[in-house]
Amino acid sequence: MRVFKFGGASLKNANAIINMVSIVCSNKNEHPLIVVVSAMGKTTNALEIILQNALNGKDYMQDLNKLKNYHLETASDLENNDSSNITNLVNNLFQSFEIKLKELVNQYNGSVESYQFSYDQIVSYGELLSSNIVSEYMNLTGIKNSWLDAREIIVTDSTYTEGKVNWKKTNDRVKKQITKFNGIKITQGFIGADPYNNTTTLGREGSDFTGAIFANCLNAESLTIWKDVPGILNADPKIFHDAQLYDYLSYREAAEMTYYGASVIHPKTIKPLANKKIPLNVRSFERPGETGTLIGNEKSHKVFPAFITKNNQALVSFKVKDFSFIDENNLTTIFHTITNLNIKLNLMQNSATSFSICIDYKEYQVNRLIEQLSSEFKILFNKKLQLITVKNYTEESIERFKEEKILLEQRSRNNYRIVVGEDITF
Numbered sequence: 001m002r003v004f005k006f007g008g009a010s011l012k013n014a015n016a017i018i019n020m021v022s023i024v025c026s027n028k029n030e031h032p033l034i035v036v037v038s039a040m041g042k043t044t045n046a047l048e049i050i051l052q053n054a055l056n057g058k059d060y061m062q063d064l065n066k067l068k069n070y071h072l073e074t075a076s077d078l079e080n081n082d083s084s085n086i087t088n089l090v091n092n093l094f095q096s097f098e099i100k101l102k103e104l105v106n107q108y109n110g111s112v113e114s115y116q117f118s119y120d121q122i123v124s125y126g127e128l129l130s131s132n133i134v135s136e137y138m139n140l141t142g143i144k145n146s147w148l149d150a151r152e153i154i155v156t157d158s159t160y161t162e163g164k165v166n167w168k169k170t171n172d173r174v175k176k177q178i179t180k181f182n183g184i185k186i187t188q189g190f191i192g193a194d195p196y197n198n199t200t201t202l203g204r205e206g207s208d209f210t211g212a213i214f215a216n217c218l219n220a221e222s223l224t225i226w227k228d229v230p231g232i233l234n235a236d237p238k239i240f241h242d243a244q245l246y247d248y249l250s251y252r253e254a255a256e257m258t259y260y261g262a263s264v265i266h267p268k269t270i271k272p273l274a275n276k277k278i279p280l281n282v283r284s285f286e287r288p289g290e291t292g293t294l295i296g297n298e299k300s301h302k303v304f305p306a307f308i309t310k311n312n313q314a315l316v317s318f319k320v321k322d323f324s325f326i327d328e329n330n331l332t333t334i335f336h337t338i339t340n341l342n343i344k345l346n347l348m349q350n351s352a353t354s355f356s357i358c359i360d361y362k363e364y365q366v367n368r369l370i371e372q373l374s375s376e377f378k379i380l381f382n383k384k385l386q387l388i389t390v391k392n393y394t395e396e397s398i399e400r401f402k403e404e405k406i407l408l409e410q411r412s413r414n415n416y417r418i419v420v421g422e423d424i425t426f
């Protein structure tokens, strides 16, 4: 058994879907296969906007029709002249989508909980649409497959928008539902259901994680994530012209990269695979002949430096007001507030009289942080920053930052980290 995961870019139109299905077909004879798909292209973003506008009483029909036409166009491009099966499927799904949306708008009470519940019921349609389109297209071209509803398999709690997986129940369901290990199964990434059968989602970009859940529960031979990049590169090729490909990375190395902000795979993906020593391949759907990056249990030798950037950062510094020092007591006060506000620290540093943190900039969080601590500390704050981590740095690799205005710098044996303005490119 193997698991393949295809993201939105690999399903963005009819040609992309034809290419993706041909990748599935060229692998189908060797092994039984589970294919996990995301929503087509930027569908999830579009669904988020439609939902927000609908719940806020604003016009959403224009965006809804645009999204519907996008799926209908893809459907008709994939159909033979005499068939309209895919189109019918898309129409039916949009019909139930509109009914559900109206129902949710009527029930909406303005609370965060009510928004998050509605989010999962609506945004999950992206994956329901794409998986149905792919499965029906395969039927049409004579490729036997079965469509699986991930909501009947992936069991989560009721933390809507960030469902936590119930591994025991999910394991049982996977084993029950996927008994015959032959043929191709098409299912959805990103979605599951809680014990009350309400749809849940696993967090943005969560389809990689779904792939890893299936791989773990099935003791799969491998998980392959098909991407629009050649594999895992040591920098974002959009900002770094000489980005290099890693042939091999250890689970630890890859997991740490996702921690520092590498967005090529979802941070939750590695653990379920590492626990069972299941190899992860990250490969290009544009160049399926190439092997991409393999991630596994062996140590990586001589890993060349990785440049990982996180944008939209804020640097907040707390300075003691009198002539005292930063100590355990005032750190406890700061951490207490940070925890209560659900702020995630990307980096921290202290000196005798000040303590600095680098966090993702969210206006309401930063405002509340300042509000709650300004009676005790003098607080300085900068936004529009980027955090750059050079993992496995060499002196030569960090040469390029020498001339930059660095607001904060940190160095350990393996990592070099700086906070700089967002305008710096390298």
Ligand code: ASP
Binding pocket: 007, 008, 038, 039, 044, 045, 126, 189, 190, 203, 204, 205, 206, 207, 208
């Ligand atoms: N479609 C979802 C998203 O865009 C899940 C995923 O792509 O992995 O967040």
Ligand code: MG
Binding pocket: 007, 008, 038, 039, 041, 044, 205
């Ligand atoms: Mg997506």
